[in-house]
Amino acid sequence: MKITKKITSIAIGLLISASSSIVIADAKSDAVSACGAAEMARKAAAQAQMEWTTTGKLIKAANKAIGKGEFDKAISVCNKAKTQGETSVIQASIESLAWESRVPK
């Protein structure tokens, strides 16, 4: 009985440790994925020749956070960077038509 209890507690301990690793791996994967999407949005903005100075800096900061294991922070920052990249692309589209109305006649 004693041995069974010992084995059970070891098994439970191992199970918890394995679950934690899976959770951490998922969180890291989510952060990496979020930053991948942000980088794609930044590249789209660069291609539209409208990239902001702030977008790349956010992605850099988020990657540092991933390195420190701060995955929630990284996801939040990369989501912000992704929004900036997308907004830059919209800005480029708007300006491609709007600029002409500002030329003095």
Place this chain on the structure above:
Amino acid sequence: MGYIKMIRITALTILSSIFFAGAVMATPEEDRSAFSNFYTKRFSDTPVEDFINGVYSIDAASRDQWDQIEEFPPYEIDIDEGEALYQTAFKNGKTYTSCFGDDLTVIRGKYPKWNAEKSMVVTLELDINNCRKANNEKALKYKKGKMAQISAYLAMQGRGNPIDVIIPTNSPEAMAAYENGKEFFYSKRGQLNFSCADCHMANSGNYVRADRLSPALGHTSHFPVYRSKWGGLGTLHRRFGGCNKNVRAKPFPAQSASYRNLEYYLSYMNNGLELNGPGARK
């Protein structure tokens, strides 16, 4: 990425219905006239020829200080160093004269210009490096240092000559470069969503913190410029990059097509005004 494309298409569809008016494109000369008239109306006390002095043409208080600075200009040493660089032969024995000709006074006034063979706008700084490369010399960096000094020396030699940028209107490529530069000037960019025109046209003369925004008319006449903020000399493209960073737009590399085309447009807008580089600015 598909999501971004969908947003772009929607935005373009809505906007094209608002902005498309089938208007005829103005010629560069019509643009220049309207550009000049904007500033002469906005600053009716400033003679048009004085706009080459930038913010000092519209601000009497800082004009006095600037006049005093110009008695012993901070760029004088750079001109001397530029002269020495220009006159020093390349390793192959040739000099810059082999590229630019003997008459120093006309060099600055030829730029920026359309190069039909390469189908691009060529600036003075670009041709300085083209000359170096043609003579197996290492290219200089474009924003400051030796490049700015050589440019300052040539600017000084050409001082007083009228700006006379030529846009071959029978060349669709040259016109496209001009229009690209024009679009850049009026397009909002960066996180702060400002265009060059927002500051230097619509808000010219207004204050940003303690500084007055200079009118864009005359902007290119006095480059390269000794800027107190830089503590040294810098080229026009260095300034373009700085301005873009100010509105949190990622700057383009100096001598990129975007900045060369912007220089082409802005320089044409100054046609008829005098070259007065190098200059000193806050």
